[in-house]
């Protein structure tokens with residue numbers, strides 16, 4: 106993808122990350138086509154673009170095939186449920202979206218000679234034995250575990266992308282996204298930041314799975330989106346993979362306490378059963394992103410949490 110690119114396709118563009126990416130792309134002059142089945146995405150996330158004639162929206166399940174799309178220069182493939190709460194109840198959909206759906210996206214890109222930016226995940230590292238995780242780490246994942254529709258689905262998507270790259274010389278770039286948060290996350294999404302924030306705003310106890318010593322690192326969504334666009338622009342990313350996230354690590358218990366302080370209420374923190382196969386630690390090695398993309402996260406956790414709290418407060422009150 107060069108600097109003259111105008112048409113981006115965003116699968117999953119009505120979702121949390123996808124809709125922020127659409128904002129960024131339209132804001133920087135792209136034409137944008139979104140493909141989304143609204144399984145977890147919502148129209149409200151894109152309503153502000155409805156009158157923009159550079160914006161097009163297709164309500165389609167990728168597993169069923171893609172609509173006719175022409176002249177795509179780059180496809181950002183983000184469509185996939187991503188909430189741990191869905192891994193059991195929607196496991197088949199997740200596994201197939203990341204295999205059959207990804208197959209359809211790669212075929213479209215091949216037909217149009219477009220660059221593909223595949224949204225993979227830190228989950229491909231599983232419960233890591235190497236810390237922090239560099240892109241070269243092959244991971245520690247259970248093929249039959251509770252998270253396998255998602256993490257094996259994403260692994261397969263990466264494999265399929267590399268097969269297209271090798272066999273057909275397709276320009277496929279893979280991003281392993283680490284926990285990202287921000288406005289537009291669904292309060293009932295099951296991911297830890299919106300869960301704690303909505304519990305705290307409602308004055309309910311904050312439910313920490315296990316003892317809360319498991320760590321995560323949280324990237325604010327605008328930082329991630331900047332990185333995704335950089336990946337599409339940087340020629341040396343053709344055929345390569347990069348971690349994007351934040352490398353400041355925090356325990357889940359410390360996160361719960363921080364959110365409680367920022368919301369300025371004092372609900373209890375209670376411990377509930379740990380999640381099966383929940384990784385004990387997770388932090389990206391961002392060396393490659395820093396060196397190759399000149400990218401790094403810049404939004405401090407407190408600042409990002411404040412913006413997320415304000416967004417959820419507004420939505421919970423309406």
Ligand SMILES: NC(=O)c1ccc[n+]([C@@H]2O[C@H](COP(=O)([O-])OP(=O)(O)OC[C@H]3O[C@@H](n4cnc5c(N)ncnc54)[C@H](O)[C@@H]3O)[C@@H](O)[C@H]2O)c1
Pocket residue numbers: 116117118119120121122123140141142143144145146147165166167168182183184185186187188202206224225226227281282283284285286
């Ligand atoms: N947010 C994170 O922390 C995070 C971390 C790692 C990876 N990711 C990846 O980033 C991408 C976006 O995640 P998100 O957090 O915005 O989740 P999200 O659930 O908000 O967005 C996913 C979008 O994909 C759509 N979708 C799902 N299945 C589809 C299908 N079969 N056909 C068409 N559309 C479909 C949903 O309706 C939704 O709009 C996902 O691929 C996810 O795996 C996100």
